[in-house]
Amino acid sequence: MSNLILPPEWKISENAVTPENTFNNRREFLKMMGAAGLGIAGALYGSPAWAGTGWLDFKNLLGGKTPEKKGEYAQLDHLKRNPAFAGDRPMTEEDAALKYNNFYEFTSEKDRVWKRVEKFQAKPWQVEIGGLVENPAVYDIDDLVRAMPVEERIYRHRCVETWAMVVPWSGFPMKALVKKVKPADKAKYARFVSFMKPEIAPGQRDPSLPWPYTEGLSMEEAMNELTFLAVGVYGHALPPQHGAPLRVATPWKYGFKSAKSIVKIEFTETQPATFWNTLIPHEYKFVSNVDPDVPHPRWSQKKERMIGTGDVYPTQKYNGYGKWVAGLYE
Ligand SMILES: Nc1nc2c(c(=O)[nH]1)N[C@H]1C(S)=C(S)[C@@H](COP(=O)(O)O)O[C@H]1N2
């Protein structure tokens, strides 16, 4: 950790840091954590100090080779950048964003996800839209993209673990899709379901986790201008590690709310169960808006660190997107 200057709160002793091999060592870990009541999810969602280890590795990777797959993704032509969403911070380098991911289906090691997604196929891909809607449909991803107003938006992204990035997503506002499928009046929530393929996603072979990954939003949140369904990043189609071929981007919420590699969007009357909320409800709430004044039970949320550069910024309420969303919560 010598060449990286860590703020004091990140200088947590090695003993306090969740060992990186817990994923393979779950039984041991459970025994260890039993008394603390953190369980498996406590291991999966490491502390910021643990994430910090990944940053260090990551810095080394930055000087290294780009992933072989880079450049093989379809370029998105005629992409218009929406000037209302400029990111307001230096953009994260593409390599940094590509090589530091949360995608527990593949591994809990953030700097290795990009190497573990080899067998993932984003094509062919269908997305089912169902539940309480007038026009349920199964879309081929290409047809869906063609039917939607695709544009580019630079969004900040804030993980609950305190790392952050600024990336140019390409996609469409979720409300454009919602209008097409016409939810019934009694639909109050949207539920997102990620892919399920244990053959290629080793994390899913752990039966103690509530696979597939699911997330949810209230209908008002789903219809908000900011709620974006991304199909691309940095001007090309999404690579697997970012949630190809379709993922959610809700930049005022912690990153775990943005489900990746979605196969289904379902409209429901009652609040849907979600992956992290099911695992540790007192740490990962359904709403989970970014808020520096509400600490995570195991760490402060006052600051965040950009992947790639390591720059530290104070965390803003709603991740700085209050102009669009504060009204939802008054
Ligand atoms: N299916 C699925 N979606 C997921 C996750 C996951 O593990 N599985 N991790 C979430 C978390 S915690 C974050 S911070 C973001 C990370 O997105 P990125 O890797 O593209 O930066 O994806 C979210 N969506």
Ligand SMILES: [Mo]
């Ligand atoms: Mo996250």
